[in-house]
């Protein structure tokens with residue numbers, strides 16, 4: 001599975017929460033992978049297209065929960081993309097009207113998906129849901145081992161501008177280009193990527209990116225010592241803070257003795273040395289352990305902490 005699919009998988013397995021956020025996520029999905037066709041006589045039809053069966057299922061669930069709509073999904077193969085499997089969900093004109101009204105109760109009858117009202121995303125919870133929906137609908141993210149990049153490909157400039165504004169408001173600086181007739185909102189920076197993934201609720205993905213970054217900055221070795229900018233340091237600290245937090249959780253729930261002996265030792269060291277780098281921690285262990293060995297154990301600790309959720 002590529003990293004985009006992994007992240008989407010994590011996002012679609014998140015539980016649906018408040019009604020306001022369900023609306024927001026659905027509307028973002030509609031804005032990002034929905035399109036409208038004219039049926040004549042003023043009737044319009046909304047359909048969703050995605051390459052992910054999981055995303056389609058999420059749309060299906062949201063439509064049902066928010067609007068009581070159940071539409072039959074279809075599997076379509078689009079030859080022009082080398083036989084790529086695409087999933088489609090078509091709504092009736094009546095259901096289409098319901099969804100569009102849900103996006104903007106004041107909207108005039110019309111066919112556009114443009115001009116998404118900002119007020120729907122005034123609350124922080126709904127902004128996060130919107131960004132998650134947008135990513136599910138039209139987002140991709142590169143495997144962090146190959147660089148820190150994420151992109152949203154949108155059909156028109158208005159929707160792209162809305163998303164870019166929302167991301168900026170939430171501390172994710174973006175750029176914007178046009179590519180083959182589409183509007184692409186992108187980010188190209190580790191911090192921005194981590195913030196984005198965190199906003200959407202993809203905590204496993206955040207952890208993965210942080211691990212890759214930690215490994216990268218360790219192998220950069222000497223360079224980092226002389227070149228260590230504030231952002232990097234903050235990032236490193238926050239990874240350590242997260243470890244401390246996980247270990248504390250394990251300690252409260254089960255006690256650190258519930259961990260295998262080698263993990264317990266590392267966990268205790270981390271608690272008493274919250275500022276140490278992974279290599280330093282490795283040197284304190286007996287017998288000493290390489291930084292990648294320490295990292296691996298930290299991952300196992302994190303996995304253990306996750307089972308407590």
Ligand SMILES: [Zn+2]
Nearest residue numbers: 020021125126
């Ligand atoms: Zn909300």
